[in-house]
Amino acid sequence: MSKITGFRTLRLAERPNLIWIEITTDEGLVGLGESFRGAAAVEAVLHEQVAPLLLGQDSRRIEAVSRSLMTPYLGFHSAGAEIRAASAVDLALWDLMGQRHGIPVHEALGGALRTEIRSYxxxxxxxxxxxxxxxxxxxxxxxxxxxxxxxxxxxxxxxxLAESLLSEGYTAMKIWPFDIYAPSTGGHMISLTDLKAGLEPFRKIRAAVGDRIEVMCELHSLFGAHSAARICHALEDYGVFWAEDPINKMDDFQALADLRRGTRTPICGSETLAGAKTFRDLLAADATDIVMLDLAWCGGLTEGRKIAALAEAHAKPLAPHDCTGPVTLMAGLHLALHAPTAIFQEVVRATLATWYRDLVTDLPVLKAGMAQAPTAPGLGTALLPELWKREDAVVREARTE
Incomplete structure (x- = not known):
């Protein structure tokens, strides 16, 4: 048995959306997890609901813990605070699994299908x-x-910008120039003037670098079906790799499927969905071309690898999300290396170069735009020790008696 003896959570006022959890065992191991958005709410779930269930339990029983935490009386089949808390715990348990056996998480998952993966x-x-x-x-x-x-x-x-990215080895980029036009109508209308203005960055990219870079369009679930269709139709002329989260209810799979059938622009979704069942329904509705997931929101690696298996069964590419935190990024990279249909690992070079480095010991290594397989045991990163002592730190602990 590898008994869970305690865990502590950390929030920083400087990064109020992020929360980290460290789970300790009687082996002397420490596993690291993370989630994002509504950090205070996730903290409350972890200490008021999860701690009483987990303390004293066997940290090796990852599937059992996942099933328990992913099916709360309220909050299941969503990316609410309960599921975000479950996701953070799950990442920490997989980190422990890898450390216990002295292997990277991608090996613990069943082995890497590839030793590097393309980043955008x-x-x-x-x-x-x-x-x-x-x-x-x-x-x-x-x-x-x-x-x-x-x-x-x-x-x-x-x-x-496209030229700058190509000079650093990136061959794909994602932008969201239409977002600013959604608020005035709640996303239900986009004028021809605004549509043409939103297309201008895509025109400039193609004029500057031609087809040497792939371009994704992020729509952030801001648009109604009609305006999303108008945007996706207009993007067809620019060879966009995908339009991501195009409609304002990404769990409306019928509306999403209708949009997909009506445009040549591939549809990607969705970082906002959680749980294997939700992705099963998304895929059964034939509502997406590319499956995106966020391991800090969907249920962690345990649920994430099930979603990856569903994507494979439906012959759909997989692309883990990153715009959240460095631990989730490392976890997503491990899944992307393991999952058969994974095609990308998202990164943000601004955060990789700056504040991600202020939080953790290690980050993905990129060579010529390819994220390399981590070799250290577990997730391959840890929080910097000084974070726990910062003046803006909010620390809570729970331990076995």
Whole structure:
């Protein structure tokens, strides 16, 4: 038995969306997990509901723990606080599994199908998604905070940004120039003027670099079916690799399937969904071309590998999400190396170069745009010890008596 003797959680005022959990065992091991958004709510679930269930239990029984935490009386089949808490715990248990046996998580999952995987750069800025929802508007007064303030870059000169990415080995990028046009109508209408303005970054990319870079369009679940269709039809002329989360209810699989049948632009979804059953229904409805998942929201690696198996069974590519935190990114990379149909691991070069490095000991290694397989046991990263002592740290602990 590998008894769970305690766990502690950490939140930082500087990064209020993030929460980390460290689970300790009587073997002297420490497993690290993470989740994102509504961190205080997740913290409450972890300490008020999860701790009484987990303390004293065998940390090796990952599937049993997952089934227990993924089926709360309320909150199942969603990415709510209960499931985000379950996701963080699951990542920590897989980290423990790898450490216990001295192997990386991708080996613990059954082995790596590949030793590296293509990455794409989500063109966010340094503070993107730090507080509340992601900032969508870029004004004339906004100044770049550094060379990788890529959201400002794609709104102002997407062609130059594409050239910069290619020079660093990236061959794919993701942008969201239509977001700013959604609020005025709740996403239910996009005018021809706004549509043409939103297409301009795609035009500039193709004019600057031709077909040497793949481009994804993120729509952030902001649009109704009609406006999403209008955008997707317009994107067909630019060879966009996918339109991601195009409609404002990504669990409306009939509406999503109707959109997919009506456009040549491939549909990707969805980081916002959780649980294998939800993805089963998504795929059964033939509502997506590419499966995206976020391991900090969908149920962790235990649920994530089931979703990956469903994607494989439906002959759909898989692409783990990253715009959340460094631990989730490492976990997503392990799954992407293992899952047969995985095609990309998302990264944000702005965060890789800056604040992710201020939180953890190790991050994915990129060579010529390819994320390399981690070799250290477990997830292959740990929180920097000094984080627990910071003045803005909120630390809570639970231990066996």
């Amino acid at each position: 750069n989500t063109c966010a800025g340094y503070a993107y998604n730090t507080r509340g929802t992601a900032r969508r508007d870029i004004g004339a007064a906004d100044q770049a905070a550094g060379p990788y303030d890529d959201q400002i870059a794609f709104m102002r000169d997407a062609g130059a």
